[in-house]
Amino acid sequence: RKEVEQDPGPFNVPEGATVAFNCTYSNSASQSFFWYRQDCRKEPKLLMSVYSSGNEDGRFTAQLNRASQYISLLIRDSKLSDSATYLCVVNRGGDMRFGAGTRLTVKP
Amino acid sequence: SAVISQKPSRDICQRGTSLTIQCQVDSQVTMMFWYRQQPGQSLTLIATANQGSEATYESGFVIDKFPISRPNLTFSTLTVSNLSPEDSSIYLCSVRGAGGNEQFFGPGTRLTVL
Numbered sequence: 001r002k003e004v005e006q007d008p009g010p011f012n013v014p015e016g017a018t019v020a021f022n023c024t025y026s027n028s029a030s031q032s033f034f035w036y037r038q039d040c041r042k043e044p045k046l047l048m049s050v051y052s053s054g055n056e057d058g059r060f061t062a063q064l065n066r067a068s069q070y071i072s073l074l075i076r077d078s079k080l081s082d083s084a085t086y087l088c089v090v091n092r093g094g095d096m097r098f099g100a101g102t103r104l105t106v107k108p
Numbered sequence: 109s110a111v112i113s114q115k116p117s118r119d120i121c122q123r124g125t126s127l128t129i130q131c132q133v134d135s136q137v138t139m140m141f142w143y144r145q146q147p148g149q150s151l152t153l154i155a156t157a158n159q160g161s162e163a164t165y166e167s168g169f170v171i172d173k174f175p176i177s178r179p180n181l182t183f184s185t186l187t188v189s190n191l192s193p194e195d196s197s198i199y200l201c202s203v204r205g206a207g208g209n210e211q212f213f214g215p216g217t218r219l220t221v222l
Contacts, residue, residue, distance in 0.1 A: 032209055043200055043213035044151070046109075087150060089211075094139075096211055100150040 001026055006088050006099035013106055017078045021102045023071040023088030030097075033064055035073045036087040038101065044087055047073075078106045110135050110203050112214035120220045121191050128187045129217045131201030136181035139204035142174070145216070146197045154199075157184040191221045 006023045013019050025033075033050035048055065050062040050071055061074040071088055083106045088099035111134040121127050131140070140157040154174055155163040163176035178184045188195050201214040 034210070041218075043216050046210055046212070049210070091209065096153075098151045 002100075003027055003092075003097045004088055004090050004099040006086075006102050008100055008102060010103040010105055013078055013104070015078055015080060015106055015108055017106075018074065018076045019078060019104060020075075021073045021086055021088075021104075023073075023099055025069050025071070025088075025090045025097075027090070027092050028066075028069060030069075030090045030092045032091040033062075033071050034089040034091070035060075035062060035071075036089055036098075038085045038087055040084075044098075047086070075104075078104075080106050080108065082106050109205065109210075110137060110212050112201055112203060112212060114201055114214040114217050116217060117215065118218040118220075120222060122222055123192055125191055126187055126189045127191065127217075127219055128185050129199055129201070131184045131186070131214055133182045133203055137203040138181070140178060140184050141202040141204075141211075142176060142184070142186045143200040143202055143213075144197045145200060151200065154186070157186075188219065191219075193221045195219060196221045 004025050035047040036044040037047045038044040048057050048062055050064045052064050054063045059076045063072045085101040085103045087101045090097045113132045115130045142154040143151040145151050153166050154169045155165040157163050157176050157178040159178045175187045198216045198218050200216045202211050
């Protein structure tokens with residue numbers, strides 16, 4: 001079993017839609033959590049950290065459920081520019097573990 | 109965030125040759141890493157580049173195949189040796205932010221082995 005698992009998608013949604021991605025992690029000792037965004041043929045870039053109380057950054061909301069070892073990312077009012085692969089990342093004792101990514105395509 | 113550059117950005121190499129990738133950071137960083145990302149896959153950590161000592165390799169990666177240098181806190185090289193088509197991939201340099209939590213990536217080196 002992979003340490004970080006994501007639904008690979010692809011998710012194809014119209015502009016303005018709300019879309020949610022899920023991620024599960026297997027190691028309960030994991031300490032910090034992130035969502036990264038990777039555009040085609042580009043390097044991954046940090047989108048947002050995920051805090052225990054949940055956090056929001058504009059149209060993006062991240063949630064963490066430590067009991068279920070589950071992380072989510074919600075994107076509201078999707079834009080064409082949101083099209084990318086979203087990587088769930090878990091930090092366990094300094095080791096960053098990456099999910100395989102969920103691919104999102106937002107269509108006009 | 110750190111600004112990271114990599115050279116070359118891409119290369120096409122013959123089987124059996126080697127490629128050395130350079131990574132330069134605009135500030136001193138403690139933690140520096142090399143990742144591989146194969147087509148359609150996520151990132152796999154190859155090794156942690158340690159300044160002044162041998163790199164720490166992940167399971168499945170060995171020094172003979174992926175020698176790494178880290179002469180100072182702003183620079184590292186990764187060599188992919190004795191290339192085979194299976195080594196075709198994107199290789200990314202990465203550094204840990206000052207807070208020790210976030211990670212930043214270089215633009216990657218796209219390697220194709222014929």
